[in-house]
Amino acid sequence: MADERPLTAGFIVGLVPVVLANALGWLWFPENPSWQDFALLSICMVVCFSNYLNEYLQFYPLQYSKFAPEGGVPARLGWFLIYFTPAVVYAGVWYKLGAPNSSYDLLVLGLYVAHFSKRCFETIFVHKYSKDCLLVSVIEIALFYSLGATVTAYNCHVMTGDGRFNFLDDTIRVKVGIAIYCVGQLTNLYHHYILANLRTPGSFRYVVPTGGLFGLVVCPQYLGELISWLGFAITSCAYGAYLCYVPMIVYLCARAHHTHRWYSTKFDNYPGTETRKVWPYLY
Numbered sequence: 001m002a003d004e005r006p007l008t009a010g011f012i013v014g015l016v017p018v019v020l021a022n023a024l025g026w027l028w029f030p031e032n033p034s035w036q037d038f039a040l041l042s043i044c045m046v047v048c049f050s051n052y053l054n055e056y057l058q059f060y061p062l063q064y065s066k067f068a069p070e071g072g073v074p075a076r077l078g079w080f081l082i083y084f085t086p087a088v089v090y091a092g093v094w095y096k097l098g099a100p101n102s103s104y105d106l107l108v109l110g111l112y113v114a115h116f117s118k119r120c121f122e123t124i125f126v127h128k129y130s131k132d133c134l135l136v137s138v139i140e141i142a143l144f145y146s147l148g149a150t151v152t153a154y155n156c157h158v159m160t161g162d163g164r165f166n167f168l169d170d171t172i173r174v175k176v177g178i179a180i181y182c183v184g185q186l187t188n189l190y191h192h193y194i195l196a197n198l199r200t201p202g203s204f205r206y207v208v209p210t211g212g213l214f215g216l217v218v219c220p221q222y223l224g225e226l227i228s229w230l231g232f233a234i235t236s237c238a239y240g241a242y243l244c245y246v247p248m249i250v251y252l253c254a255r256a257h258h259t260h261r262w263y264s265t266k267f268d269n270y271p272g273t274e275t276r277k278v279w280p281y282l283y
Helices: 007-023 035-056 075-096 103-125 135-159 161-169 171-196 220-236 239-266
Strands: none
Touching (some): 007 220, 007 239, 035 135, 075 103, 075 135, 103 135, 103 161, 103 171, 135 239, 161 171, 220 239
């Protein structure tokens, strides 16, 4: 794999939209940051570094899907709990903060809960599983997403202060953000549907995915997820949402990197370097 590009390439590509959003004034950060602001930035950096060590360098990777042994938790139940938990955490934080009901608060609440509600729907009606989940993996992934839910909810509904009530005045930003969010959700859903229908009924054998964007990237479902989180961040304008998007770049690019390697070792006809991992033509 002489043409294989490092994780930093995928990370830089994912950061480009953040830089552009900041240049357009679509990323709000306080002029006089408090210790909480620096605390959230520190959490983001720690999670990014942890994802790099654990998922890319494989110090302690999350064990699920093709990278895990058989577990003891029914897969459909395990994944439902993984996606249901952060939605409940976000709604719970929002409620404990006084259930703010401005148009802005309700919009970001709706978009966040809709994302994980879609994932719960896919868990029940779309995905087909070849093995059960490890209990420790269910707990770890649910906690990972719940940390993001807590940071995002707190930042969107408290740390933005009174300025959050004016964030919807920029209708162009809001429309662009929602459009990007929807494109990402549909991209993610479509490729999950393709993955779910690759195998013949009753078969648990892995096959090389084809169709959709699979000819361009190994994990277009990850591409869709990153696009949707970027759209959410743009819509909210809150830096906390961007702080959750950035670690997801590292996490999903690293997972895609090892998925790429796994396919390359398991299938002789795998296209290898002709296919990128997440970002078409780039990484």
